[in-house]
Amino acid sequence: xxxxxxxxxxxxxxxxxxxxxxxxxxxxxxxxxxxxxxxxxxxxxxxxxxxxxxxxxxxxxxxxxxxxxxxxxxxxxxxxxxxxxxxxxxxxxxxxxxxxxxxxxxxxxxxxxxxxxxxxxxxxxxxxxxxxxxxxxxxxxxxxxxxxxxxxxxxxxxxxxxxxxxxxxxxxxxxxxxxxxxxxxxxxxxxxxxxxxxxxxxxxxxxxxxxxxxxxxxxxxxxxxxxxxxxxxxxxxxxxxxxxxxxxxxxxxxxxxxxxxxxxxxxxxxxxxxxxxxxxxxxxxxxxxxxxxxxxxxxxxxxxxxxxxxxxxxxxxxxxxxxxxxxxxxxxxxxxxxxxxxxxxxxxxxxxxxxxxxxxxxxxxxxxxxxxxxxxxxxxxxxxxxxxxxxxxxxxxxxxxxxxxxxxxxxx
Amino acid sequence: xxxxxxxxxxxxxxxxxxxxxxxxxxxxxxxxxxxxxxxxxxxxxxxxxxxxxxxxxxxxxxxxxxxxxxxxxxxxxxxxxxxxxxxxxxxxxxxxxxxxxxxxxxxxxxxxxxxxxxxxxxxxxxxxxxxxxxxxxxxxxxxxxxxxxxxxxxxxxxxxxxxxxxxxxxxxxxxxxxxxxxxxxxxxxxxxxxxxxxxxxxxxxxxxxxxxxxxxxxxxxx
Ligand SMILES: Cc1ncc(COP(=O)(O)O)c(C=O)c1O
Numbered sequence: 001x002x003x004x005x006x007x008x009x010x011x012x013x014x015x016x017x018x019x020x021x022x023x024x025x026x027x028x029x030x031x032x033x034x035x036x037x038x039x040x041x042x043x044x045x046x047x048x049x050x051x052x053x054x055x056x057x058x059x060x061x062x063x064x065x066x067x068x069x070x071x072x073x074x075x076x077x078x079x080x081x082x083x084x085x086x087x088x089x090x091x092x093x094x095x096x097x098x099x100x101x102x103x104x105x106x107x108x109x110x111x112x113x114x115x116x117x118x119x120x121x122x123x124x125x126x127x128x129x130x131x132x133x134x135x136x137x138x139x140x141x142x143x144x145x146x147x148x149x150x151x152x153x154x155x156x157x158x159x160x161x162x163x164x165x166x167x168x169x170x171x172x173x174x175x176x177x178x179x180x181x182x183x184x185x186x187x188x189x190x191x192x193x194x195x196x197x198x199x200x201x202x203x204x205x206x207x208x209x210x211x212x213x214x215x216x217x218x219x220x221x222x223x224x225x226x227x228x229x230x231x232x233x234x235x236x237x238x239x240x241x242x243x244x245x246x247x248x249x250x251x252x253x254x255x256x257x258x259x260x261x262x263x264x265x266x267x268x269x270x271x272x273x274x275x276x277x278x279x280x281x282x283x284x285x286x287x288x289x290x291x292x293x294x295x296x297x298x299x300x301x302x303x304x305x306x307x308x309x310x311x312x313x314x315x316x317x318x319x320x321x322x323x324x325x326x327x328x329x330x331x332x333x334x335x336x337x338x339x340x341x342x343x344x345x346x347x348x349x350x351x352x353x354x355x356x357x358x359x360x361x362x363x364x365x366x367x368x369x370x371x372x373x374x375x376x377x378x379x380x381x382x383x384x385x386x387x388x389x390x391x392x393x394x395x396x397x398x399x400x401x402x403x404x405x406x407x408x409x410x411x412x
Numbered sequence: 413x414x415x416x417x418x419x420x421x422x423x424x425x426x427x428x429x430x431x432x433x434x435x436x437x438x439x440x441x442x443x444x445x446x447x448x449x450x451x452x453x454x455x456x457x458x459x460x461x462x463x464x465x466x467x468x469x470x471x472x473x474x475x476x477x478x479x480x481x482x483x484x485x486x487x488x489x490x491x492x493x494x495x496x497x498x499x500x501x502x503x504x505x506x507x508x509x510x511x512x513x514x515x516x517x518x519x520x521x522x523x524x525x526x527x528x529x530x531x532x533x534x535x536x537x538x539x540x541x542x543x544x545x546x547x548x549x550x551x552x553x554x555x556x557x558x559x560x561x562x563x564x565x566x567x568x569x570x571x572x573x574x575x576x577x578x579x580x581x582x583x584x585x586x587x588x589x590x591x592x593x594x595x596x597x598x599x600x601x602x603x604x605x606x607x608x609x610x611x612x613x614x615x616x617x618x619x620x621x622x623x624x625x626x627x628x629x630x631x632x633x634x
Contacts, residue, residue, distance in 0.1 A: 113598065311449055313475035314425075317415075321422060338603050339449070351446035387431045387479070389453040389471035390446055398446075 008323035009369035011276075013207070014156050014184065014302060014360030015327055019250065020209040026253040027211065030246035037242055039232065048245050055252035059216060062255040063203075064192030071217045071235045072248050076183035077106035079202030079217040080150075082239065083179045084110060086225025087148050087200075088120075094147035095120045100133050101345040102160070103152050104181055108341070111150070120147065129347045130291045131160030138167055142174040149176055153201075154184035157342040157358060158290030159302030161189065168197025177223060183207055183215075187258025188266075188299055199223045205247065209362070210254030214247035265363040269301040270294045272361050272370050277303055279374030280359075283381055285309065285392075289343060289356060301361035306343075306352045309392055310384040315357050318380035324373050327358045347406050349398060351390075417476065418510040425476040428483035430490070432469045439534035443526035448610055450474030450522060452482045454530040456489075460538060463493045468527075477509075477516040481523035484508045494531045500524055514568030518607070521561050550617040552580045555587060558611050565603055578626075587612050587621040594627070601625055 010018070030051060036044030038052045053067070060067040073079045084107070088094070099111050101124040115122035126137040133151060142149075149171050154161050164180060171178040179200040185191060187208035193201060200223065204215040219225060219238070231240025258265070277293050280286060285308040291297040307315060312328030319326055339353030348356075359373065417425070433440075437455035444451035451474060457467040468489045470482040484505050489497055502520035506512050512520060535541040559577055560570045571577060571591060579590035589608065593601065605623050612621035 109599065116598070309473070311474050311478070313415075314479060317417075317425065317476040321426060338606070349447070350449070354446075354449040387428070387471055388473050389442065389451045390473040395446065 008325060009365070009372045010325050011359045011361060011365065011369065011373055012325045012327050013362035013365075014299075014358060016206050016212065017209045017362055018364055019211055020254065020257060022257060023210055023250045023253045027246040027250040030249055034245075038245060039234065039242065051245055051249055052243055055248045058252040059255050062191075062252075062259045063186070063201075063218065064194050065218055066221065068236070069193075069218055069221055071219060071238045072243055072251075073215040073217055073239055074213055074244070075215045076104075076181065076202045076204035077215075079204070079215045080104070080106040080179075080181055081110055082217055082228055083200040083202060083219075083225065084148060084150060085228050086238070087177060087179075088114075089226035089228075090224050091147055094145050096123065096143050096146045097121070098123045098125060098138070098141050098146060098149040098176075100125050100151050100162075101127055102131055102155050102157075102342040103150065104156060104183070107150050107152070107181055125151075127160075127345055130297075131155055131158050131342070131346050132291075132297070133162055133167060135163075135166050135170060138170050142170070142176055146174070146176045148179055148200075150179045150181065152184075153180040153182040154188065154299045155290070155342060156184050157340060158304045158346065159184075159293075159299035160290050161185065161297050161299060164196055164198060172197050184299055187255055187262065188301075189296075190262070193218055193220075200225070205251035205254055208254050208258045209364075211247045211250045214244055214251045216251070261363070266300045268363060269361050269365070272365055272367065273301050273303055273359075275367070276359060276361070276370045276373060279370070280305055280377055283307070283378055287352065289346065289348065303359040303361075304356060305359075306348065306356045307381050308352065308355055309388050309390040309395065310381065311354050312356055314384055315355070315377070315380055318384065319357075319373075319376055322376040322380070324376045326373075327360075328356065347403075349395075349402050351395065351398075415513055415516075417480075417513070420508070420510045421477055421480045421512065424480035424483045424509065428472075428479050430469045430483065430486035431471070433471065434467055434469050439530045439537065441526060441530035441533045443529050444474070444522055445610070446473060448606070450478045450519065452478065452522060452526040454482075454486075454526050456530045456534065458494060458531075458534050463495060465489050465492055465494065465497065468530075470526075474522075475516070475519070477512055477519040478522065480509060481505050481512075481519045482526070485523040485527055489527050494534070497527050497531060500527070512568075515565050517568035518563040518565075521563060525561060550582060550585065550587075550615060552582060554615065555580050555582060555589070555612065558615055559589070559608070562604070562608050562611055565600055566597075571604065571608070579624075585617055585619045587615075587618055588624070589621065590624045590626060592627075593625050597627070 034047040036048045038049040056067040056070055060070055097111055097120050111122050114120050123141040126134040151162055168178050177199040180198050182201045183204050186203045199220045201218040206212040227238050234240055273293055287306040289304040316328045339350045343353035434455040438458045439456045442453040453471045455469045458465055468486045470486050472479045472482045502524045505520040505523050560572045562571045564571055564574055576591045578592050581588040608623050609621050
């Protein structure tokens with residue numbers, strides 16, 4: 001899809017993407033020509049304000065909502081925080097929050113922080129072994145004092161796409177607002193916010209070939225939230241501060257292109273992901289984490305694998321020094337390396353979570369990237385396994401023991 | 413967080429030395445566990461007369477710096493006496509590697525402690541150390557010494573040095589430890605608790621550790 005060839009293969013598009021030339025081009029005039037502040041009264045201010053209005057209209061079209069329902073922010077992290085804290089500020093008597101156990105840290109850490117401080121009670125829903133939220137657990141969790149339900153639409157690690165129609169319908173019935181973190185789904189799967197039972201939704205631009213540091217929050221008409229810091233009247237009084245006009249223009253453009261090219265890009269990305277999966281899963285003792293690839297329940301281009309008996313950072317670094325860029329399921333930040341909560345939530349043992357690698361493909365990847373990634377990964381896995389201190393027999397024992405207790409606990 | 417390794421770490425990681433095991437090794441010891449995500453197994457040949465480590469090899473399950481530190485540790489140990497190695501600190505490894513990122517300092521602790529564990533194994537076999545020796549010594553001092561091996565992931569400094577250890581109680585193998593956490597440590601709670609537990613429950617004679625993390629100053633100090 002692109003004739004850009006690199007010395008490296010970038011397979012970490014779930015973390016960030018290359019800005020498309022078309023997007024960059026759309027942004028440039030707002031740095032150097034129409035650089036006015038959209039709040040200024042003169043001609044240059046007006047030009048910036050018009051660009052802002054157009055971008056909002058355009059993004060609203062891409063999302064299937066009204067422009068007046070969109071607020072621009074600095075990131076999906078900010079949108080997530082604004083959605084939940086903004087709701088809490090206008091509903092001080094609601095003392096209960098529901099999230100999935102596989103949220104992004106920007107929702108998870110906020111919720112945990114609130115629970116720890118005693119501001120509210122937190123319920124984490126059940127997910128199955130591929131990360132699907134159990135609707136029954138949602139029905140049981142809802143209470144009259146539930147502030148909101150917050151669910152990650154497309155999971156950034158294992159790619160699980162939630163059945164928002166079903167989950168949202170349950171929230172509607174209980175009259176509890178549903179917020180979705182859709183940072184990974186915008187531009188990847190069709191989205192029509194007005195047809196979804198969703199009250200708030202968070203997005204950002206840098207997952208879809210737009211710039212970093214810009215996001216948006218969808219706030220359904222008549223849903224009330226309060227701004228989280230004080231300042232000017234920008235963004236409908238919900239998000240003070242001068243808007244990042246070039247980034248917002250780039251965001252809208254990137255979303256427009258992603259929606260325009262979705263079918264073509266999905267076909268291309270699915271094809272490459274299949275080839276990558278075929279190549280990598282031919283390696284012995286590899287486990288696929290999350291739903292079947294190229295199914296409607298998984299983000300296109302997301303491949304999360306556990307390479308048993310070795311550790312993810314070592315795999316990542318081996319690939320890194322060979323020019324293949326990916327991410328791993330755990331951050332080795334301490335002796336007691338904290339495994340990804342997403343992977344342990346779907347039933348992986350710590351040691352399986354530690355050995356996981358995420359490959360995320362985009363429209364800009366090529367067959368050559370896939371070939372290189374397979375080759376380099378195979379060699380790295382072989383090398384690391386040859387020197388591992390891990391004893392597979394002991395692992396099998398832990399595995400069967402864990403399988404019994406994990407699923408027993410779930411079924412109780 | 414992107415990780416920037418020194419050129420030396422990259423070299424040791426890509427071309428580690430002394431990998432494998434030794435047939436008929438005099439001592440074998442494993443430090444760490446798969447659940448924690450890092451583990452080193454050392455094999456050693458030690459001369460009973462001179463106490464010189466004539467050969468040492470390792471196997472590693474862990475991150476790039478786990479492999480690099482183990483490789484360097486074997487190079488340091490080879491040809492040295494066990495008395496010399498027992499005096500080493502993790503610094504010996506980090507210096508050899510031109511430093512490690514703060515979040516990886518714990519790897520150097522594991523690499524050095526693994527060597528010491530293998531030496532203890534050998535001493536036991538030689539009758540220089542009895543099984544009971546360690547259990548009797550499970551007191552506040554031993555615990556404090558062990559806690560020096562728990563490294564704060566952000567600073568790369570031991571929690572003891574950071575003055576986080578506020579209470580230590582020990583009763584019949586049951587340990588109670590209270591740690592004072594900083595205002596901004598919230599994201600490390602799980603990490604630090606797990607790491608502390610792993611270290612304490614690994615102490616000879618210890619069979620249970622209760623760890624309390626507090627973010628409010630505790631009046632009672634050590
Ligand atoms: C699902 C999800 N939510 C939130 C975020 C945070 O986005 P941002 O980096 O824009 O704050 C990300 C990306 O890192 C994500 O994948």
